[in-house]
Amino acid sequence: MAKKLKKNDDQLADAVRMSSQEIWQAGLAAFAKAQEEEGKFFSMQLFEERVLRALSSIGVPSRQEVDALHLRIDQLSTQLAALGEQPTAAKKATPKADKSAAKKPAAKKTAAKKPAAKKAK
Template sequence: MTKNIKELEQEEEELSQAVRSSAQQIWQAGLGAFAKAQQEGGREFTRLVRDGSELQKRARSVEDATDTVARKAERSSRRASSTWGKLEQVFEERVARALATIGVPARSEMEALNHRIDELERMLAELAGEHLRQAARKKPAAKAAAKKPAAKRTAPKRGAAE
């Protein structure tokens, strides 16, 4: 049942031979790949350079197109903002005319009225202050007149004349 030593040695030798053969094949495959890469490497390098040049040309054309689009977008944006400004001005003018037609006062008219009201309030305050000063001057004269004793009337006594 046990294998003898010769059989084990023989199996070991076969296994070793199979490993050597496999390693030899791997080495030869590597050398073949290296040789093929050297042969095709020059052609492959040339193809890669050509592909890179084409890609660079496409990238430049995309960059140029992007710059062109950006410039046109900027011009359009400026035109649009100018157009919106004009549209806003026309709208404001029409609204102001419509409000004036129905009798709504303009902002400038309201500001002038507010200014006039402030001026009138100031004048009223000055007049009220003047009136209070005059009233204060009249009060001491009224108090002096009130201090003079009034003539006493005496009523006849009862009982003395009877």
């Protein structure tokens, strides 16, 4: 019976050893994969920084600059719309007054010219 226990203990020890080796190898594989991914991430980040620097040097605006411009355009559009609503009522009244005022002096000028032309004859 002592032989059976020793044999079972040896088998259990071997199973634990094999299991621990598999866990160790899986950990090493995960670590290697993480290092590889980190390297890819780092090189990608470095590439993006270089591209952004090159674009900036030739005058291409950054995403933040474009977003700021969009925000400014929206603000100016809102201000323009607010200003555009107020003068439209005044503009509608002004052209009618201008048209009638423009016709009256023109009529006076033609009447003034006719007598002057008659005097010359």
